[in-house]
Amino acid sequence: MSLRLTSVLSAACMLWLSACSTPSAKPDQSDFRHSKPASILVLPPVNQSPDIRGSLTFYATVTRPLSEAGYYVFPVAMVDATFKENGLSMADDIHQAPLSKLQSIFGADAVLYITVQKYGSSYVVLDSQTEVSAQARLVDARTGTLLWEGQASASDAEGRDNNNGLAGMLINSVIHQLASNIGNPGHQVAKLASARLLSPHSGGMLYGPRSPYYGKD
Numbered sequence: 001m002s003l004r005l006t007s008v009l010s011a012a013c014m015l016w017l018s019a020c021s022t023p024s025a026k027p028d029q030s031d032f033r034h035s036k037p038a039s040i041l042v043l044p045p046v047n048q049s050p051d052i053r054g055s056l057t058f059y060a061t062v063t064r065p066l067s068e069a070g071y072y073v074f075p076v077a078m079v080d081a082t083f084k085e086n087g088l089s090m091a092d093d094i095h096q097a098p099l100s101k102l103q104s105i106f107g108a109d110a111v112l113y114i115t116v117q118k119y120g121s122s123y124v125v126l127d128s129q130t131e132v133s134a135q136a137r138l139v140d141a142r143t144g145t146l147l148w149e150g151q152a153s154a155s156d157a158e159g160r161d162n163n164n165g166l167a168g169m170l171i172n173s174v175i176h177q178l179a180s181n182i183g184n185p186g187h188q189v190a191k192l193a194s195a196r197l198l199s200p201h202s203g204g205m206l207y208g209p210r211s212p213y214y215g216k217d
Contacts (some may be wrong), residue, residue, distance in 0.1 A: 029206060032147040038209050039072040041108035043114050044080065044091040045134065046115045054119030055091055057187050058134060061194035062114070069200050070211025074106055078142075082106075103141040111141050111154045118153065119186055129157035130185045132193040152197035155190050 042062050047055035059076055066073045082105065088094050095113055102111055118133035133153035140147055196202050200217055207213040 024202035027148075027204065028057050029148070031140075031205050032138075033202040035110065035143075035147055036209070037071070037138075037143065037147065038109070039074070040066055040107045040112050040138070041074050041079065041102060041106050041141065042066070042076070042112045042114070043094050044083070046091045046095055046113075047119070048115060048117050049119035051120035051186070053186065054116040055130075058114065058116050058132065058190045058194060060117070061187075061191045062112070062198060064191075065195045066112075066208075069198065069205055070208030070214055072208075072210070074079065074108065077112065079106070099139065099141055099144055106118070108141050110147060111139050113137050119190070129155050130189050131155040131157075132186055134193055134199055136195055148205055150197055152193050152202075153162075154192035154196060156185060156189050162203045 030122070032068040045055045063076060065071045083089065087106075088097065099111065102108065114134055114136045114157050116132070116134045120130065120133050131153065132153070132155075135149070137149040138147045139145065181209055198205055200207050200211075200213070207215075207217050
């Protein structure tokens with residue numbers, strides 16, 4: 001290899017390493033801070049996964065992380081009943097509702113739109129895993145300003161011990177497939193994904209006014 005080619009390759013490697021080590025820019029949260037939302041209306045999630053349980057299961061997990069972050073969250077059952085009384089039962093249709101209408105009905109400061117991208121179990125030769133992935137965006141209900149957006153995922157394969165050999169892998173596969181057939185293994189995974197998505201310490205959301213950390217993040 002020529003000296004010139006070696007120098008070019010070395011320079012290219014240095015540039016690549018420099019790019020990899022550069023920290024990502026912190027998102028601009030000025031609109032979020034200026035809006036100061038105290039109450040959040042969470043709309044039923046749009047489900048893009050083939051599992052019909054994706055929307056309702058994830059919907060059931062969002063109240064806790066948002067409440068713990070210091071926000072008032074409109075009760076899921078009440079929100080669902082209100083939409084049905086107004087002739088809206090499909091999440092896709094609800095997401096198209098005018099912000100002004102949502103604000104006038106619920107009086108929320110902000111509206112959270114969630115899309116469940118993945119939900120359910122996938123199977124390979126000697127194993128299976130349940131994965132949940134979702135993205136969300138928080139919009140000021142009064143102005144329509146985008147305040148925050150994020151994405152998170154979780155899997156029950158995280159931290160799984162696969163060092164027990166072929167027999168252990170077969171046993172794990174049978175256990176996970178039985179669990180999938182008997183119950184809804186995605187619920188616990190959805191709770192983890194929801195916490196990662198909506199908790200301020202992991203998902204980038206700011207703390208709400210009911211949190212002792214409000215204004216300190």
